[in-house]
Amino acid sequence: MTTASNNSKRQCLVMGNWKMHGTLADNAKLLAALRPYASKNAAMAVCVPFPYLAQAQDALKGSSVTWGAQDISVHSHGAYTGEVSGAMLKDFGCRWTLVGHSERRSMHAESDQLVADKARAALAVGLTPVVCVGESLAERDAGQAVAVIQRQLAPVLALGADSVNQLVVAYEPVWAIGTGRTATPEQAQEVHAAIRAALSAIGAGNIQILYGGSVKAANAASLFSMPDIDGALVGGAALIADEFLSIAACGDQA
Template sequence: MTTRRKLVVGNWKMHGSHAANAELLQGILAARPFAAADVAVCAPFPYLSEVAVTLANSGVAWGAQDVSAHAQGAYTGEVSAAMLQEFGCRFAIVGHSERRAYHGETDQQVADKAQAALSKGLTPIVCVGETLAQREAGETEAVVKRQLSAVIHTLGQCIGEIVVAYEPVWAIGTGRTASPEQAQAVHAVLRAQLAAATARAADMKLLYGGSVKPDNAAILFSQADIDGGLIGGAALKAADFVAIARAAG
């Protein structure tokens, strides 16, 4: 039986300022140690350097919200995995539904970004999830399996090195949350798909994201295949984020 340690990651999205970031990070640092979970924050690119300095040797990791699929070159506005690695970045979110929807990222582009991250020692947090229309049409399993399949085929034997985050699009920023049973059902599907691809599937972390709050985190994290959360809005308030991290056990 596996003993996967929980992981709670804050995704700040396009929020932040020098003052707000400092207050938020100090609130998180003041709450250490987190006994049952590893904790990380993913900040906007301009703030990564100051986040790296603030969190140095703290036990709280940090990551980026995206990464380029390219190593270098004439790609204005892109940030490479090598650049992030140089600063000590640990995680890179790839394939978030907002990137897929607003920037047209395909399953293969997401897979290529995951591969680029891994090539420089970053851990990609690969996001998958269905829209409300897809859920109502009974397509949830097919959609998330298709999204993850592209990553499995691209990474091959390295698939065991990623983190997967299931984020139903209809629950992101809406206040609606998948029930623990709904979330667990999809996580079980993803775990089984990974098990067919790698012997390491039982040790891989699968996170849930989508309106996770202090009052629902414990029941979500107690599900058999849910190993923590990718937290959006609640990650912007230190007290809420700390409470969610502590709900891991």
């Protein structure tokens, strides 16, 4: 197994991906419950649907909880109906944007190069891209997990160390997203260590690598105990305030 770097140097990041969920009323309750969150050891963020960015900005401004989007256009402006640019996201105080989530890759045929281009677009306006990578069940069963992730990362790493040191990577095994199945901490660590090795090879070995895939309060502590797991990209559990706060508490204690 690849030797891990010192996890104590990296703050834990617990990020919620709301996906296509939310109403103004439900969001108000959830954001109000998250707003008081404060920790020296674990940061909290939420990535909300585009229509709710203004609500997140109003509800969270001045708190320690940051917010972002779930996607970004590679274009800065123009005749691109339905696209949302990085500058638009910045207008709503976003700090983050997801790029390359498995649902975008599979449902919208996003290529590895497009994901890298989106990461570059985010960095160009001062947003932190969270680059999502992960293998399907068939790819894992075929022993191809690391090879798939290396392929997905290659165009991102080609951006160079200066750029890669400004982003976050999220490993989300596709077979564990919304299925109730979770990679064991040891399985996740093995892949995280391989990702860390690829990042280290270009001089970016100390960036945060999050785990995403049916993360809950019940398994967060064991995942966060792994040396190369620096937090979580949380799906369904991020919509339940008490559960999401409990996951963040595990990060605070890691």
